[in-house]
Amino acid sequence: MRTVVAKFGGTSLADAGQFRKIRQIVKADPDRRFLVASAPGKRFADDIKVTDLLLACFEKADAGLPFDGELARIRDRYQSILQELGLDFPLDAEIAGLSEHLASAPDREFTASRGEYLCARILAQYLGFTFVDPAWCICFDANGDLDMGMTKRALGASLKPLKNAVIAGFYGADEDGRIRTFSRGGSDITGSLAACAIGADLYENWTDVPGLLAADPRIIRKPRTVDFLSYRELRTLSYMGASVIHSDAVLPASDLGIPINIRNTDNPSDPGTMIVRKLPKGQTKKPVIGVAGMTGVSVIQVEKVMVSDGSGFSAIMLDILKQRCLPFEQCLTGIDTITLVIRNDLLNPCKDDLMDEIRRELNPDFLGLKENLSVIAVVGEKSTEDSSANVRVLEALTSAGVEICTINQGAGKLNLLIGVPEEKYRDAIKAIYATIEEDKENHI
Ligand code: ASP
Numbered sequence: 001m002r003t004v005v006a007k008f009g010g011t012s013l014a015d016a017g018q019f020r021k022i023r024q025i026v027k028a029d030p031d032r033r034f035l036v037a038s039a040p041g042k043r044f045a046d047d048i049k050v051t052d053l054l055l056a057c058f059e060k061a062d063a064g065l066p067f068d069g070e071l072a073r074i075r076d077r078y079q080s081i082l083q084e085l086g087l088d089f090p091l092d093a094e095i096a097g098l099s100e101h102l103a104s105a106p107d108r109e110f111t112a113s114r115g116e117y118l119c120a121r122i123l124a125q126y127l128g129f130t131f132v133d134p135a136w137c138i139c140f141d142a143n144g145d146l147d148m149g150m151t152k153r154a155l156g157a158s159l160k161p162l163k164n165a166v167i168a169g170f171y172g173a174d175e176d177g178r179i180r181t182f183s184r185g186g187s188d189i190t191g192s193l194a195a196c197a198i199g200a201d202l203y204e205n206w207t208d209v210p211g212l213l214a215a216d217p218r219i220i221r222k223p224r225t226v227d228f229l230s231y232r233e234l235r236t237l238s239y240m241g242a243s244v245i246h247s248d249a250v251l252p253a254s255d256l257g258i259p260i261n262i263r264n265t266d267n268p269s270d271p272g273t274m275i276v277r278k279l280p281k282g283q284t285k286k287p288v289i290g291v292a293g294m295t296g297v298s299v300i301q302v303e304k305v306m307v308s309d310g311s312g313f314s315a316i317m318l319d320i321l322k323q324r325c326l327p328f329e330q331c332l333t334g335i336d337t338i339t340l341v342i343r344n345d346l347l348n349p350c351k352d353d354l355m356d357e358i359r360r361e362l363n364p365d366f367l368g369l370k371e372n373l374s375v376i377a378v379v380g381e382k383s384t385e386d387s388s389a390n391v392r393v394l395e396a397l398t399s400a401g402v403e404i405c406t407i408n409q410g411a412g413k414l415n416l417l418i419g420v421p422e423e424k425y426r427d428a429i430k431a432i433y434a435t436i437e438e439d440k441e442n443h444i
Helices: 016-028 050-062 068-085 091-104 108-127 148-159 187-197 231-239 247-255 313-323 344-362 388-399 422-437
Strands: 004-008 032-037 130-132 165-168 171-173 179-181 202-207 228-230 260-264 273-276 290-303 330-334 337-343 366-379 406-408 415-421
Touching: 004 016, 004 187, 016 032, 016 068, 016 108, 032 108, 032 187, 050 068, 050 091, 050 108, 068 091, 068 108, 091 108, 108 130, 108 165, 108 171, 108 179, 148 187, 165 187, 187 202, 187 247, 228 231, 231 247, 231 273, 231 290, 231 366, 247 260, 290 344, 290 422, 313 337, 313 344, 330 406, 337 344, 344 366, 366 388, 366 422, 388 415, 388 422, 415 422
Parallel strands: 004 032, 004 202, 032 165, 130 165, 202 260, 228 273
Antiparallel strands: 171 179, 260 273, 290 337, 290 366, 330 337, 366 415, 406 415
16 A cells, blocks of 8 residues: 655635545545645635734734734634534634633744644544644754654654544644744645655645646746656745745655655646656656746845955855855856855845945955846756757847846756846746747747
């Protein structure tokens, strides 16, 4: 018998109808023994996710304001699911407990985690599966970082004896028993950890899209759904904003080579996107898997004659960033130049100060700052093996009148990273997509 871990996202649990779809999906394959549940998400465009309602409760409680309105909305969301599914569940007692917590010493992470806690308990009851509370087996350290070794052991020990289970996503607890959450969308990480802890054959990630899209659908109408890609390609695309799965969810599954399958709850017969270490025999994939990007970055350019003479200039530059705990997206060094790409939200609070420090410490011949840029990643392990795709991408940008501010391709040849002015970001994505797909019809 195979073992499949299936994670269901917020829209897949948004109402009773979605719970019924999950039951069908689980019944259709008895290998789907371990499920991970997110909190109920949006039922329609203007709806509010339960996690956001919980956070709104916390903000109000923390400010000493009444939070009853938001709490009542949360109760109603669960009540309508329970009522339609005909389940007898102690919802009022749970909500009363949460209300008491909020009124006494409210904790942000505990409050945020209650969406998954309640949802997983209800799903477990509905399916007749065991409920597993990750507070017992997803272990964080005192700083709120995941303790991977301990989690693998504790989660494996909790799950292995069970025939089947529903685990709440998104949270765990530290050594003191305090609830800790991952960043938003973190139930994906829980799913990957569960798959890793029990050595699953497959990690399914059920969501509301057909799979990973080759480009942002807000820019490209009906982009291609990627059928196969590697973990490295997925990690890059999701880091760069392709939002199908949390970027930190890739590592635990990829460590053990567990394939990740992105599936659509509304269309379960669709094979979705398969993320693998190696393509199955006979499968080929497109050289360029997809294109993604992030806006809101700046470029710092430092020039000094003899930068590359081994005097430690680059090391001093990186040390300045390290001392400030300021991460960078890219660091390009050339003859007598260093170029740093940094996110605006991190740079802006310390921009002037940082520029002064660079001037003071490095005494550069030239120091420049270009703001309002975006970085685009053209991703595909195969595409960069021969340079024709790179050439086509750069030609397409030039023909579209997009200034190329930075170019970066490491020896790993996984992706080509290109910095372009923010106002040209959409044009750049369209030009690149058109050239990689040879399709000019799909622009929005
Ligand atoms: N419910 C949390 C969120 O909205 C976590 C998750 O859905 O994975 O971010």
